[in-house]
Amino acid sequence: MSDISVPAHGLRSRLHRSATDPVNILMLLLLAVLAYLVLWPFIQLTIETLTWSQGDRRLSRDAVPGEFTWFHWLQATTGPLSTKVLYGPLINTMITGIVSTILALLAGGVLAWCVVRSDMPGKRWLQPILTLPYILPSFAIALAWETVFRSPKVGGQPGLFEALLGTAPPEWLSYGAVPISITLAIHYFPFAYLLVAGALATIDSQMEEGALISGAGRLMILRRITFPVVAPAFAAAFILTFGKTIGQFALPFLLGAPTQYHTVATMVYANLALGLDSMAFVLAIVLIAMSLVAIWFSNRFVGKKSRRFETISGKGFRSRTIALGAWRWPVFTAVAMFSFTVGILPLILLGVQSVMLIDGFYGLENLTSHFWFGTSNPEIAFGEPGVLHNDIILGATWNTLKLAFISAVIASVVGLVIAYISVRRADNPLARALDQISFIPFLFPTIAFGAMYLTLFAEPVGPIPALYGTFTLLVLISVVSRLPYSVKTGVTAVTQIGKELEEAAELAGAGWGMRFRRIIMPLASSGVLSGMMVSFVGVMRELSLIILLITPSTRVLMTVGFGYAEEGLSQLSNALVLIVAVLTIIGELILMWIGKGKMARLRDKQS
Amino acid sequence: MAKITVRNLTKRYGSATALNNVSLEIESGEFLVLLGPSGCGKTTLLRCLAGLETPDEGEIIIGDHVVFSSKNNTMVPPGKRNLGMVFQSYALWPHMSVRDNVKFGLDVLKTPKGVADERLDQVLDDVGLAHLDGRYPSELSGGQQQRVALARLLATQPPVFLMDEPLSNLDARLRMDMRVELKRFQSDTGATTVYVTHDQTEAMTMSTRVVVMKDGEIQQISPPDQLYRQPENTFVADFIGMPRINLVELNAEDGRATSFSNGDIRVETGWAPGVQKVIIGARPEDITLSTDSGAPGEDYQISAVLPNGPETIIQLTKGQTVMIARVGHDTEFATGQTVKLSFKRQSLNIYNAKTGALVTPPDMGVAKAG
Ligand SMILES: Nc1ncnc2c1ncn2[C@@H]1O[C@H](COP(=O)(O)OP(=O)(O)OP(=O)(O)O)[C@@H](O)[C@H]1O
Ligand SMILES: [Mg+2]
Numbered sequence: 021m022s023d024i025s026v027p028a029h030g031l032r033s034r035l036h037r038s039a040t041d042p043v044n045i046l047m048l049l050l051l052a053v054l055a056y057l058v059l060w061p062f063i064q065l066t067i068e069t070l071t072w073s074q075g076d077r078r079l080s081r082d083a084v085p086g087e088f089t090w091f092h093w094l095q096a097t098t099g100p101l102s103t104k105v106l107y108g109p110l111i112n113t114m115i116t117g118i119v120s121t122i123l124a125l126l127a128g129g130v131l132a133w134c135v136v137r138s139d140m141p142g143k144r145w146l147q148p149i150l151t152l153p154y155i156l157p158s159f160a161i162a163l164a165w166e167t168v169f170r171s172p173k174v175g176g177q178p179g180l181f182e183a184l185l186g187t188a189p190p191e192w193l194s195y196g197a198v199p200i201s202i203t204l205a206i207h208y209f210p211f212a213y214l215l216v217a218g219a220l221a222t223i224d225s226q227m228e229e230g231a232l233i234s235g236a237g238r239l240m241i242l243r244r245i246t247f248p249v250v251a252p253a254f255a256a257a258f259i260l261t262f263g264k265t266i267g268q269f270a271l272p273f274l275l276g277a278p279t280q281y282h283t284v285a286t287m288v289y290a291n292l293a294l295g296l297d298s299m300a301f302v303l304a305i306v307l308i309a310m311s312l313v314a315i316w317f318s319n320r321f322v323g324k325k326s327r328r329f330e331t332i333s334g335k336g337f338r339s340r341t342i343a344l345g346a347w348r349w350p351v352f353t354a355v356a357m358f359s360f361t362v363g364i365l366p367l368i369l370l371g372v373q374s375v376m377l378i379d380g381f382y383g384l385e386n387l388t389s390h391f392w393f394g395t396s397n398p399e400i401a402f403g404e405p406g407v408l409h410n411d412i413i414l415g416a417t418w419n420t421l422k423l424a425f426i427s428a429v430i431a432s433v434v435g436l437v438i439a440y441i442s443v444r445r446a447d448n449p450l451a452r453a454l455d456q457i458s459f460i461p462f463l464f465p466t467i468a469f470g471a472m473y474l475t476l477f478a479e480p481v482g483p484i485p486a487l488y489g490t491f492t493l494l495v496l497i498s499v500v501s502r503l504p505y506s507v508k509t510g511v512t513a514v515t516q517i518g519k520e521l522e523e524a525a526e527l528a529g530a531g532w533g534m535r536f537r538r539i540i541m542p543l544a545s546s547g548v549l550s551g552m553m554v555s556f557v558g559v560m561r562e563l564s565l566i567i568l569l570i571t572p573s574t575r576v577l578m579t580v581g582f583g584y585a586e587e588g589l590s591q592l593s594n595a596l597v598l599i600v601a602v603l604t605i606i607g608e609l610i611l612m613w614i615g616k617g618k619m620a621r622l623r624d625k626q627s
Numbered sequence: 628m629a630k631i632t633v634r635n636l637t638k639r640y641g642s643a644t645a646l647n648n649v650s651l652e653i654e655s656g657e658f659l660v661l662l663g664p665s666g667c668g669k670t671t672l673l674r675c676l677a678g679l680e681t682p683d684e685g686e687i688i689i690g691d692h693v694v695f696s697s698k699n700n701t702m703v704p705p706g707k708r709n710l711g712m713v714f715q716s717y718a719l720w721p722h723m724s725v726r727d728n729v730k731f732g733l734d735v736l737k738t739p740k741g742v743a744d745e746r747l748d749q750v751l752d753d754v755g756l757a758h759l760d761g762r763y764p765s766e767l768s769g770g771q772q773q774r775v776a777l778a779r780l781l782a783t784q785p786p787v788f789l790m791d792e793p794l795s796n797l798d799a800r801l802r803m804d805m806r807v808e809l810k811r812f813q814s815d816t817g818a819t820t821v822y823v824t825h826d827q828t829e830a831m832t833m834s835t836r837v838v839v840m841k842d843g844e845i846q847q848i849s850p851p852d853q854l855y856r857q858p859e860n861t862f863v864a865d866f867i868g869m870p871r872i873n874l875v876e877l878n879a880e881d882g883r884a885t886s887f888s889n890g891d892i893r894v895e896t897g898w899a900p901g902v903q904k905v906i907i908g909a910r911p912e913d914i915t916l917s918t919d920s921g922a923p924g925e926d927y928q929i930s931a932v933l934p935n936g937p938e939t940i941i942q943l944t945k946g947q948t949v950m951i952a953r954v955g956h957d958t959e960f961a962t963g964q965t966v967k968l969s970f971k972r973q974s975l976n977i978y979n980a981k982t983g984a985l986v987t988p989p990d991m992g993v994a995k996a997g
Binding site for chain 1 (some may be wrong): 677678679698702705706707708710712713714716720721722731732735736779783903
């Protein structure tokens, strides 16, 4: 009898205690909110594709709004337009995705080796330039490409190519698969570079030296030791880069739409523009499925392998650089020229073009500051005033900074709380669920995520008002989309804070709120602050995520810039993109500065 | 000030039992040391007292308050138990200055500023850190960090101190100095102290009583001298003392209740333990060696002589049996020599070989209970 009753009491008391524990209450609250903001939109999007909507009466006589139907899926997969709407874009997405990823990986891999393992000179200042293309808004590179290769055959003024060579570039070089793949590769190679460089940095030279002593040649070492060790990182980089390219919207749109070259992402946008919402949602789900398959592959085949290699870092770790000998300066020249071409030249091109009165005519008499400082003039650009005089743009700048700041702060604090719960309550299945659910937005290609939120808050639900067109909605989606990153930053920070630091405060009688405020927050602050800055810059240059949710009153710089580019007002869009670029570069500089401060403090702690 | 009672405490981690039915009474003002091999549950017991772990079963009473009881669903949170703790890692908050670290507990208690400042100055002065109060923990030496942890404990004047290997991160000399200081603070405040350590010298020199644990169970609770002289089972006998006690298994000789041997050696107990197989325990210093062939005892051969500062450790063999003896540093013994070995009979402990438990002669039953 008593044997049974004792554990029962224990269980009840534990239940009672956990119901009043503020951390548990917070955990349940966050779980509910995140389920609504992450899982439910996806379910709703799926339901949407499986029901008739009001607008469908135009498309089919059978349409009964609100009833279940396979119509949209059938139309997308077997309908007469399926090639144009689904299969064509799908193939285009695969082609540009794979080609750009291979190019990005090649460039990133070679550069990573040069920077990490060789004794190439000038690494210190080449490295930041090499990451520039990834820091810039992705369609800055598309705009720069257009500046050079624009073809009057498709419309608009001639580009630099024609101005210099006197002949128009071939169309395949101006628009379509080739420029999209190349510009995507330029935008994403720094991403691959960072991943591979990270892996290369973990190689212990002693492994290679071991092979050297046993008589292996340079090439054999590269093939048998170095490459197999970084192979998992390479594969992971491939899949992650591919996953990112397929969600890209603005860049393929600018370089593909003029010749009707569509990817799935641009097709989502195009269908929404035509009012074919359900079709757009079908495509969004296809995009999500592609991303899920990619991530699944990465976990299935890469995750395990790379984990197996993790134990290799042992004591006496050393990383020795390899002497390039006579190749030192040629390699440096090549890398420097490459960094200039992809990192700095696009900015120069955009800058030059933004001061040309009539686009495409390269001459001093054509220079103007109108697009920067001018007031409205009906003769130029449909009367749009220069960017620094333009109320729309000033409003958009304010919106951009406000959105980026608010989202970054909320995402970081919420991320830290979630990280805290998932680290400190690791044995609680609900805490693990919270951790996982906060990672899910990473799996959604950004434009598809935007599409989900289009339906989520279209109508009021219970106490939640309709949010479509509000600034709040933009903050919500930005915060949720940053959570996978901010939780990760938070986990790193919280893991480094010993549990005993908190227990000591608990013994002194400090409640959870006080411990979080006085111990966890200050100690996690440097990590969280840099995470906040990353989010700030990330939100600022985000376009695909919010393009579907923007209304005139909530415009941000990126959407205004994209709007100008769509209308062919390239000087204005270039000027705007330059503004965003400068803001993001300032953000990155602050980040580097914070990072240095953090390093210094860490050194302090170790001494 | 505060007596601590632990009744039938059990703590499990999944299927592993870290504490098994532990019962213990700690008198007010006592300095109780928990001692035992790694993983025996010392830290777990301490953390259960602090309220940082929730036991599965049992009861803990501190002072007049039941702070944990599985029967009544009582679990007083750590902050309400009115105790202070020093962690092995010190757990100093790296983002707070020395002063702020010490002040935190007073902040939680909402101590008025004037009173708090006075108390802080006093405590920092006591531990000798008054001149460093603006520094951060990373700017202090190990010994100084130790003092900050101590000051933090003293600031709120709790009636109970819990310490988990507080000196283990210090070098040997500093450890010795800190022992004296810790002991001084404890006796000045009169706080009931529970102290975990691996270090036997620490346990022996500081404690009023020592608890020896093994696999989550208490093996013996005794004052240090009794623990050393009269270990209650072979585990404790073997665990306490450096160099180790000599434990030799012997069988009763035919028809005699007081004489035991293993073929190599013979021991006369002088009284009847009442079992067939015994293990005798003889501390190395309870062995007398003599070069005089007329001395009592048996002939052993010296197989090693290990000088160790003030003493010399001598290893001896007779057949399969190995013995360790401790003699003064000015010894003349040399390896290979044959000497006479005898035991100081009154300090021999006799254990039942089957159970490992101490068998006491009839007239010593009283001593054991005390
Ligand atoms: N959080 C935990 N989860 C699972 N098992 C644990 C946990 N904490 C302790 N244990 C287990 O409980 C047992 C007792 O651990 P405890 O830390 O109390 O030992 P200890 O006596 O303090 O050892 P040491 O001298 O090494 O500090 C060990 O077997 C340990 O593995
Ligand atoms: Mg321990």
